[in-house]
Amino acid sequence: MKSLYIILSILSVISIGNAAKILCVFPAGAHSHYTIGYSLVKGLAAKGHQVTFASPFESKESIKNLKTIYLEDVQKQAEERFSKRSIFDIVNVPALAMIPLVGDMGLWTSEVTYSDKAIQTILNSNETYDAVITEAFATDALQGIAYHFNAPSILVTTIGPSIWTNYVTASPSMYSYMTNPFLAYTQKMTFCQRVINILTAFLQNSLNVIYFFPQQDKILHKYIPDAPNLYELIKNTSLYLFNSDPVLNVPLPLVPNTIEIGGIHIEPPKKLPEDLQKFLDDSKEGVIYFSMGGNLKSKELPQATRDAILRVFSKLKEKVLWKFEEDLPGKPKNVEIRKWLPQQDILAHPNVKLFITHGGLLSTVESLSRGVPVVGIPVFGDQALNMQNAVTRGYGISVPYKEFTEEKLSSALQEMLGNSSYSQIAKEMSTLMNDKQVKQIDKAAYWIEYVIRHKGAPHLRVAAHELTWYQYYSLDVILFLILIKIVLIKVFWIVSRKLCKRLCNKKQTKQKKN
Incomplete structure (x- = not known):
């Protein structure tokens, strides 16, 4: 027993000695984004690191080694900005128009984050940090926080690798199969889709270079005057963590300092509240779980759409558990509503047959991790x-x-309820997704610690950032080779012409002699 105590004491000292001070800033007002950030910082705190987590969501949970900071100004301004219209209205915005919309939102987020009183307090403090983690969502100026504290810059994104991220990582952007998230194409695009995809990429890159990057640079130097230009900060990014998984998303080429941690927020099933447990246990015909996520509110669905959904549900023998944020008059007897539901734990119940979802990445990850097929009603974004x-x-x-x-909707539900292949494939995908060498939080923590240990790990960064765009695509080399080819063809043509002329002259001279 004494030996065990000595070993534990030694391990404790080692753990404290390796502990790092980490600042994590997640300014997006979307709860799904917050979920990823909070899962990451909880895991880092559990490993002994001293973590400060700033977000526009208040946390009432007390966790050892974790200090949460409420970005009240960001939250208030977000409510004012987005309360004027329903998110469901975004469905009418064309895919191409979403590019400047997201870029503008990124500028706004960078500005209000820097101006928030809590962030200003942090920046003006005498604190030091071993690493700074910021959420990346068209908010490049926020990399100035890491520069301010002379700490490695680590980015986290709630989506997977795409054109939205490759300019930071310098991962290959192959538009022949890497699609823009807003276009919703598969990797096997038709010729016309590939044309649209590459034109969309050109539009986005052009807008970034001409407008959004210069504006982000202005915000950066407004709050961090001594910072280098934005491009220097971007190319010095130490680590990029993606909320993606090749099983769920698609396999794409990644450079060494980009790590996929999709499913980091997944936790083992917990005990359900008694009323929900009884509802699910008693539903022998099965349960359909329905939620439009944290940002989209079911209560904001148009009345006609809501009535249509209820008519479909009323014809089902299965029970429906619907996350609905207010009372729902006229709901059928087989429909049960709650303002909030423990989604991961519900999806783990064996009586849940399918999940009606908005198609958000976190919900999709959660359904697959539990082996539940999905009927999606996608509205916007990815x-x-x-x-x-x-x-x-x-x-x-x-x-x-x-x-x-x-x-x-009725046809989709009947197809899925009547065809067991959907459930079977979901279970197979669940097996693939859960077959990990280590837990995703352990994977994320290892690479964050690795970057801290190796002073930003510059050896992981590829040289692509040192090249101009035409050098990166070898356009100068291609043009040079084309010119060489043209010159050689020209020389060959001139020489051939002269030889032919000389041969003709000789032939004519010989004929005259004869």
């Missing part, structure tokens, strides 16, 4: 792409919100 992946792989059916009808 939701359509997530559902397209689900359809392609055979564990989901998509009913896009802008194409929604009562008949389409």
